[in-house]
Amino acid sequence: MTEKKRQIIVFLIFAAAALSAPFFLKDSYLITVLIFVGINTILAIGLNLLLGYAGQISLGHAAFFGLGAYISGILTTRFPLDPFLVMILAAFCAGALAFVIGFPILKLKGHYLAMATLGFGIIMYIVFNETVSVTGGPSGLSGIPYLSVGPLVFDNDWNNYYLVWISTLAVMLLAINLTQSRIGRALRAIHDSEVAARVMGVNARILKVQIFTVSAVISAFAGSLYAHVVTFIAPASFGFHFSVELLTMVVVGGLGSIYGSFLGAAILTMLPEFLRVFHDLDIIVYGLMLILMTMFMPGGLVSGIQMVTQYIAARKAKRKDEHAQA
């Protein structure tokens, strides 16, 4: 019970911080960055559910992100449809696609799963790129309308910030609940040992497909948001490169940690800000980060922070002991 209470408090603090941030930032450029941090957080959580909780890798998640963005973008620019309705439709389509390909793909393991999802991602990228009459092809699709609720139009940074962050918090809440549920425990069981989980009566196959579907739906939702916030989309944002960036976010932040996803998304999104000084170096920093994190901090930054706090706590306790002895 206390554990649950603690979690509620942590979430509330996080939500309060996220929602009050614009008041401190005023008209700063950081608001724009934080909008993208929000979108990337949603994506990272989506991937983390699959990668961190169920232990299934995907190198093609940018495809679902793109699918959401393109369905929203294409339908709202061509037809007078309600963007929110289209959003639901986009999420549904992505989910349906994930469900269908989930069965054969998730049968595969490890390296083979990685290659299959990668292949899927590239095929989707080619589709975005080559169906010029539908998607606008490589030079992109522009003129996507802003979202609006009644008289409120989400056409400036301040509005978009709240649009994105309320969505992000909702997704976080959903993910936290999901991982605390029976499903979450079953997922972790699969992660640790699929055979053992099966023996204990977990239907691993269905469960993996389900979580793959949920993950795709979340990614597509982020894609729809992205399309309406930026109002322009091009295939280059949904390629293999971005799938790897997403993977990096999850790994850097912490596999299997919702707040870790935020941390990873924030760092990777803000990285270019720090690296602008060095210009071409960011590709190297990416690579190094992936290598060093997997080698020395496989639990991501979140585990690093835990390690540090535990270490400090242990030191304190030890000192107290010494004090008492003296």
Added chain:
Amino acid sequence: MDNFQQLIQYVLSGLSNGAIYALIGFGFAIIYNATGIINFAQGEFVMLGGMLTIFFLTVFHLPLVPAVLLAVMISTIVGVVFERLAIRPLRNAKPLRLIIITIGASILIRGIAMLVWGKDTHALPAFSSNEPILIAGATMLPQHLWIFGVTVLIIIISRIFFNYTMMGKAMRACAYNAQAAGLVGISVKSMTLISFVISAAIGSMAGIIIAPLTMTSYDVGIMLGLKGFCAVIIGGMSTGFGTVLGGLVLGLLEALGAGFISASYKDAIAFIILLLILFFRPEGLFSKKETERF
């Protein structure tokens, strides 16, 4: 120009590209069979081979042969360093971490190559003449013969190595059962290292002989690596004839698909084949051996 001649040209083009894919795929298979790792950085060895050769040719004005030898040597050293620093410490890690680390390495190598050599594309001069050869109305270049030749040579050498030398046999033993191999006194560690050495050498060699045709730049490794991987999956991860057939089949299907259906979806064809094989026949088209993929 009649249709038959056109078809012959497609087939010839397809086979030439297929040989390239096969050669690159070979490197994947060697590491996979020795360690169970799919090395996502394999394409970067291909890039290193080509770029290093051009570097030695243009900056140090070396003749072709020493430039090639040096390029292969340095790529191999990169392979060794990579294995020592990143793979060996994680020997017993889950596939997930190994995948991520090889992806990280590929990004890193590419990034360093970009910093050192810039972003320009370079062309290597052809090894022999540049005059097209006519075969039944279709044409190919002497460089294609080099590619076919090197591919055949590498298959023969690897056949001999894996079947008739102690080291090769030891590597095969590791592939079947690393623990048992360890028990009979084979050093699994050094076999892993050797697999990286061979694979980096073959990869860079592939990069060198294709550079006069395809040109090379810091980022050629991604797509070529992926195609090589498709080839090796079709061939069933074998270090022998299967992969060569896999590469040739892939090259042929791509060329025919581009010729008769649409060139826009040429790359999609390769990956759809990859998915279909993974879904329905993960042991590959030409392999009877049961492999652990489920």
Added chain:
Amino acid sequence: MSRNVFRMILVLCFSFLMAGAVFAAPPVKIGALFSVSGPASFLGEPERNTAVMMVDEINKAGGIKGRKLELVVYDTQGDATKAVQAANKLIKDDKVVAIIGPSTTGDSMAVIPVVERAGIPMISCAAGIKITEPVNKWVFKTAQNDVLAVMKIYRHLQQQKIDKVAILTVSDGFGSSGREQLRLQAKEFDIKIISDETYGPKDTDMTVQLTKIRGNEAQAIICWGTNPGPAIVARNARQLGIKTPIYMSHGVSSKKFIELAGDGAEGIILPSGKVIVADQLPDSDPQKKNLMNYVRKYQERYKVEGDHFGGHAWDAIMLLKNAMEKGGFSPAAIRDQLEKTKKFSGIGGTFSFSPDDHAGLTSDAFVLVQVVNGDWKLIK
């Protein structure tokens, strides 16, 4: 001893401060968005180099109205998300008065809503016609439209009495925009496109597409792409023994193309900005002086040949300079003055903007060149 040193430093610091307070009004900040890395780096790198070089030059000559310029360059990596992020940073953080770039049509389209909202003039260095059509109050561009390049080729084909062509375009932003124009204008010029093939930007062999084209009765092949693709096409065409004339786009008008394509480049015709044949232009050409100057200075500073992509940045900076000299440093004033620009001779052509034309070039911005003996030759 040490006290003396300390004193000296103090005096020095003080005098610098004084000097600064007296002489320097704060520099005027200009933002730049170029795809310095990523697949479109062949555009972004020369553009950045040129912009940096030009700003240094202007500052050395005393700046504009006594104020120095400061150039803030961000890399978009050819990714719309990064471009939007960087544009916001330029506007809100760096408080720039104008933006030059982005390098690609996609990035430009993504950034347009941002500059429009903020009311900051932008001079794109990308070629896509969508950027300035319909005209957006705040958006200008310096790169020649693909429309003009296609027109130049088709006109030449008409003179040669060629009416059946095959097109082979790359499937990225540059190629797809070219393909659209090639198809659109074909009717106007009575030209039939009998074969419409594409290839991927990372493809390494185009013999299949060319074989297909060889099999039909095309009288000319038009290939639209940027290095290295077209160089491979040229080599493959030579391998296949194709004798039909080959036309390419302004995307390959740099020495690099000839170097990569080798013997295959011989005889290829393409529309290009005048920069690569600057020395062959008649002295009466109003652009000649600037072109020669640019080529020489770029060569001196970067030890490589300047190309017309860098020229887009040259034009953008000089257009801005003119506008600032006339109208001052507020974004709105710069915009108004930009729109009034008439007969400005730059690298890409002679610009005349108006309220309904923010691209400002006519088809004489391009010349046709042919590769002869491994070098460019102006076709009169």
